[in-house]
Amino acid sequence: MFANFFEFGAKTAKEIIRLLFFIGMVPIAFYAIVIGRIAALTFLTENWVTSSYGMYTSVMETNYFLGFLTAVIVFIVGIILWKLFCELILLIFRSLEVYIQKNSNPE
Numbered sequence: 001m002f003a004n005f006f007e008f009g010a011k012t013a014k015e016i017i018r019l020l021f022f023i024g025m026v027p028i029a030f031y032a033i034v035i036g037r038i039a040a041l042t043f044l045t046e047n048w049v050t051s052s053y054g055m056y057t058s059v060m061e062t063n064y065f066l067g068f069l070t071a072v073i074v075f076i077v078g079i080i081l082w083k084l085f086c087e088l089i090l091l092i093f094r095s096l097e098v099y100i101q102k103n104s105n106p107e
Helices: 013-042 063-105
Strands: 045-050 056-060
Touching: 013 063
Parallel strands: none
Antiparallel strands: 045 056
16 A cells, blocks of 8 residues: 555545645645634633622623634535545646647557
């Protein structure tokens, strides 16, 4: 399995682009988490708590729901854009393969 992986020309363009797509999902997930954390820490939520005198006071806390929602949206949009980019690369490689097959001289 791995011996075939290190040979050049053994894989098709579709297999290479599929591998590239799955590898590209890792940084997209990482940056979605980072952007979600930034959103959670930037847009704080205000919660009311009781003070020592029996009154209420407000405390600013991290907005975990907004951070999670932002991370999910960024991940979905990132995956859609990455899929579109990979499909365009696959289209270029397939058209290049057809061009090479049509213009190659049989010897």
